[in-house]
Amino acid sequence: MPELPEVENLRLGLVRVIVGQKILGVTVTKPKLVSSKGTLRVASHGKKDEFLKGLKGEYFIGVERRAKNLIFVLSHGKIILAHLKMSGQFVYQASDNKKSVMGGHPIELSETKLPNKHSHIIFKLEHGTLYYNDTRMFGYLLYYKNAKLFENENHFKLLGLEPLSSKFSPKYFGSELKKKKGKIKAVLMDQKIVTGLGNIYADESLFEAHIRPDRSASSLSLSEVDRLYKAIIRIIRRAIKVGGSSVATYRLLDDTRGNYAREHKVYGKAGKKCVNCGKQLEKTTIAGRTTIFCPRCQK
Ligand SMILES: [Zn+2]
Known part of the structure; x- marks a missing residue:
């Protein structure tokens, strides 16, 4: 499972390739990954539709991190909270194949062709494609149409301090x-x-x-x-x-x-x-x- 340094490196890599890009379209083949977090998740088609409609046409404007969570900040104040859990990975491939970023759970050599059977969420961007692959499907990507809704969920309430923050003394x-x-x-x-x-x-x-x-x-x-x-x-x-x-x-x-x-x-x-x-x-x-x-x- 990736730890903080691996997630931070993935974040830095994603910032370099997706920030500034428009989302042309999104595909979700496993709705439970965008429905809720937790182990006993039920697929919600309403949540899936919200995810697809809410993200199409928006721009990635930043990627932040809290512990091992990635927070994708989008235009119009929209947010995606992502956690890779046991087996999630993000892979970005540029359309011209010149740039790629992979991070998270190690990718199997047999699965380097994308999309593969574990590519459950696919973001088609202006200059490339961002895949979320997850073999065991414990990870999640949750969509929020504004920061207030995201903050209301208080996802990080049980987390301690970031080791590299000035508060950690x-x-x-x-x-x-x-x-x-x-x-x-x-x-x-x-x-x-x-x-x-x-x-x-x-x-x-x-x-x-x-x-x-x-x-x-x-x-x-x-x-x-x-x-x-x-x-x-x-x-x-x-x-x-x-x-x-x-x-x-x-x-x-x-x-x-x-x-x-x-x-x-x-x-x-x-x-x-x-x-x-x-x-x-x-x-x-x-x-x-x-x-x-x-x-x-x-x-
Ligand atoms: Zn010793």
Whole structure:
């Protein structure tokens, strides 16, 4: 699943290719993807019609991000809220094939021809086509005809701060962690204090901060909070800069790939030697997720 750096890179890529373009037409083959969010979604043909009619003829004027949500801002104050969830991906292909942007869940090589059977939402633009593909269909694109309707839904009320915002400070982080009973890794991943850390960046940040992932969040000392805070910011910044972590067939603008995977020190490296001390990295499960750590470096 893409984490914050991957979604941010997708956003940056989309800004470069779709902003300023007019939507000539939209196709939706799976109405449930535009009906509502949540797991027990029912397809609404009314919502689908609203999506198609509301977007045709509008222009993309910006793409914003909150945690792992993408917010497409359109002319006339219209908004699309998109979340890729487990298996969503956006792919933009220019009509002249010179520019393409892909991001989100890795694309299968057999499915690089577009549209494919997973292309459930297709935006025909003036100079190219934007596809939303989703194999498992947990993702969603919700349409709002104005900002007020969007804000009324309060989609982000359970989310903590953005890790790179100025509000996210060691003081805030420390006082919020003190209130938490869970394990530090689970608390990082639940998005309620700080957003954007999934399995990869939680493991990498805890390794860099020398903190065991199974420590109780409230037990961290001031200096440990400070180390973890710095590790999160450094790692998220670095991962955004080099294009995120997605591997294999995930590609960014102009066919370059996300390179942060090369810098992973623990994620995906169970049984390998710790880069700091040489001890074998261990594997455990926290909040249902495979967790890798160094039993010597992380206390
Ligand atoms: Zn070590």
